[in-house]
Amino acid sequence: MKRSREKAASELFAALYPRLAGWCRRLVDDDETAHEIASEAFTRLWARWTSVAEPRGFLYVTAANLVRDHWRKLERERRAMHRVTSEAAVRPHPEQADPSVRLLVQSLPERLRVPLLLHYYADMPIREVSVLTGRKEGTVKADLHAARELLRVHLRRSLDHTP
């Protein structure tokens, strides 16, 4: 029993960790943070292994929440640093992997962000997103539509402001 559970855990880790960590890497600044977030998601999964019906969805939703927390923490730090030093000294790191994605996803409200992250970045079909978020499929479709429209507006605005 214990051995089979260990084997299942090992297989799940081998199948999902690289993809999950890569997904996190697109949203955060560095590899270390991406590994931290992916590891924390797996730790939370295995800490309640018996009560999780859909481990893949649990991992991505947990990772999405952790990424959001990471962004909030960075924002707090940035504001705190801005109070004591000049803005130029704490400008965001120039080596961000995909700043446009991060900026755009960050600008979405949470209600629209999670379905967008799960559908487009975790490659989950709408039905799975619906089960994970506890919303109807039609609601998820409407949320994705609204998220895309918001992203288009933000993207157009950012392109207009680009010199």
Added chain:
Amino acid sequence: MTTRLDDDGPEFGPDDPLAVILRPSSPDYLSAPPGHYEAIRRRSARRRLLRAAAGAGLLCATAALIALPVRLTAPERPASPTVPMAPPSRTTAPPHPSPSLSPSPYPSGPASKAPTPTAQDTGGATAPTPSSRLPSAAPSAVRPVPSATRPATDRPFGGRR
């Protein structure tokens, strides 16, 4: 007018900038460093143990919080009646009958130690109650009690004769 959801058709046009952002050409992979899996397993086991301990502690605390007010607000049990050690004593009477109050020809023996309130209570006019006769029933077989009860009970009967 209702919003048309374009999930059934193509989501992005050919030159839609969103397609670049939301549909990456190839998904990124970030493989785990060596020993990462074991570290995560250890950490999750520790956390599971901690959760179980915290749950048990919370359960105990909740049980105590529920049980304590119930115990404190429960009505007090009525005091159980205590068996009197001796018959209610009078202020003037000593706890042990003195030889002068119950004169007996036999100074020693268990019957002489027992108080004989019947001699003082009934007097000569009233008839002895069965309760007053009880203590003196056993020893009366061996000793003649010169108490006032005996002549008092016999007097009306004898008087008629």
